[in-house]
Amino acid sequence: MSFDTPPSTGCRDAPVLRERGQHEVFCGLTGIIWLHRKMQDAFFLVVGSRTCAHLLQSAAGVMIFAEPRFGTAILEETDLAGLADAQAELEREVGRLIARRPDIRQLFLVGSCPSEVIKLDLARAAEKLSVQHAPHVRVLNYSGSGIETTFTQGEDACLASMVPGLPETDARQLMLVGALPDVVEDQARDLLAQMGITDVTILPARRADDPVAVGANTVFALLQPFLGDTLAALERRGARHIPAPFPFGAQGTTGWLRAVADEFGVDDATFERVTAAPRARATRAVAQAAESLSGKSIFFFPDSQLEIPLARFLTRECGMRAIEVGTPFLHKTILGPDLDLLEAGPQLTEGQDVERQLDRCRAAHPDLTVCGLGLANPLEAEGLTTKWAIELVFTPVHFYEQAGDLAGLFSRPMRRRAALKLGAAS
Numbered sequence: 001m002s003f004d005t006p007p008s009t010g011c012r013d014a015p016v017l018r019e020r021g022q023h024e025v026f027c028g029l030t031g032i033i034w035l036h037r038k039m040q041d042a043f044f045l046v047v048g049s050r051t052c053a054h055l056l057q058s059a060a061g062v063m064i065f066a067e068p069r070f071g072t073a074i075l076e077e078t079d080l081a082g083l084a085d086a087q088a089e090l091e092r093e094v095g096r097l098i099a100r101r102p103d104i105r106q107l108f109l110v111g112s113c114p115s116e117v118i119k120l121d122l123a124r125a126a127e128k129l130s131v132q133h134a135p136h137v138r139v140l141n142y143s144g145s146g147i148e149t150t151f152t153q154g155e156d157a158c159l160a161s162m163v164p165g166l167p168e169t170d171a172r173q174l175m176l177v178g179a180l181p182d183v184v185e186d187q188a189r190d191l192l193a194q195m196g197i198t199d200v201t202i203l204p205a206r207r208a209d210d211p212v213a214v215g216a217n218t219v220f221a222l223l224q225p226f227l228g229d230t231l232a233a234l235e236r237r238g239a240r241h242i243p244a245p246f247p248f249g250a251q252g253t254t255g256w257l258r259a260v261a262d263e264f265g266v267d268d269a270t271f272e273r274v275t276a277a278p279r280a281r282a283t284r285a286v287a288q289a290a291e292s293l294s295g296k297s298i299f300f301f302p303d304s305q306l307e308i309p310l311a312r313f314l315t316r317e318c319g320m321r322a323i324e325v326g327t328p329f330l331h332k333t334i335l336g337p338d339l340d341l342l343e344a345g346p347q348l349t350e351g352q353d354v355e356r357q358l359d360r361c362r363a364a365h366p367d368l369t370v371c372g373l374g375l376a377n378p379l380e381a382e383g384l385t386t387k388w389a390i391e392l393v394f395t396p397v398h399f400y401e402q403a404g405d406l407a408g409l410f411s412r413p414m415r416r417r418a419a420l421k422l423g424a425a426s
């Protein structure tokens with residue numbers, strides 16, 4: 001199927017099944033795991049309970065032994081009972097931390113369920129601490145609590161918290177929004193530079209001193225689909241969003257680049273010259289990895305909000321058939337271009353009632369099920385082949401050079417199951 005021929009009926013107006021019930025997802029604190037690697041002089045201080053500290057430790061895996069730039073200020077029972085002045089204690093803790101780690105230039109106070117429930121005013125604490133530690137350290141605040149945020153929404157809340165403090169600029173510039181691994185970010189910059197688009201800033205920047213400003217002449221393109229609050233915050237600063245499909249696969253990357261190139265008046269010949277070779281490489285790599293995916297069915301449980309663009313990639317470029325595409329939130333403005341390209345047919349769902357969804361999944365018996373770790377092994381034991389959704393957030397998967405790896409993430413569990421079956425039969 002060619003990218004130039006969108007499906008006759010896309011999914012933009014398809015009915016969405018909205019479910020509310022028990023759900024199996026991460027809270028927004030997990031975003032810290034990849035954000036702290038991206039922002040090299042930032043520290044993330046969760047104000048929460050031992051549960052939050054345990055979550056971070058288990059999600060971070062071996063990273064906790066590498067003096068990471070995140071930690072938890074644990075609320076003790078005296079704080080919860082209102083006996084201690086939690087604000088004063090927090091200020092003392094932050095003072096100690098900053099004295100011990102002079103490399104820290106940005107400090108995020110990250111709210112959690114306990115800090116939200118006892119109504120600890122972290123926004124005020126951040127303001128006060130920012131004044132105390134200016135100009136060397138800027139202190140910001142956002143919430144990653146499970147009450148308010150699901151998984152990748154933690155990144156959204158973090159980036160949105162940075163937008164009001166960005167300096168103003170009148171410059172005509174492109175802002176790329178979303179935390180991608182440095183190597184992928186460099187590829188995107190390089191492709192844009194070859195088309196003559198060089199005034200590019202990235203939110204979040206790698207270091208606090210990297211110049212990132214915003215204003216009425218800023219246009220921005222999202223690199224991730226879960227950035228609804230950041231989009232709104234940038235629009236409040238006068239910036240304009242460039243709608244585009246997300247840069248997954250050869251077609252998605254071309255669609256994303258095309259939208260940005262059109263905004264900057266890049267002519268067709270230049271666009272073709274810059275994209276032809278990497279596009280051909282990506283198409284070849286996807287075709288190779290997609291051999292075991294073609295004709296197979298896929299079912300997405302909600303996890304990261306990447307589900308709709310990934311379903312678009314897997315159906316259009318890898319020949320899969322989507323049965324259900326679940327997402328924690330469906331932001332139609334952001335996902336419109338991807339929905340247009342997703343052939344009508346799959347059930348779209350927003351939110352979760354996990355037991356009902358499991359019933360639908362078992363009844364459909366998909367060839368591949370994308371879900372979190374809590375469901376993966378139990379479903380494998382029932383005979384379903386699964387792909388852990390979290391890997392899609394940690395692995396470099398955007399843009400041309402990673403397109404083959406992205407398809408490989410889905411084909412690997414299929415090949416493994418086939419190999420195990422073969423092994424068992426022999």
Ligand code: SF4
Pocket residue numbers: 027028029048049051052053055111112113114144145146147
């Ligand atoms: S923020 Fe809430 S959901 Fe997340 S680990 Fe802490 S208590 Fe659990």
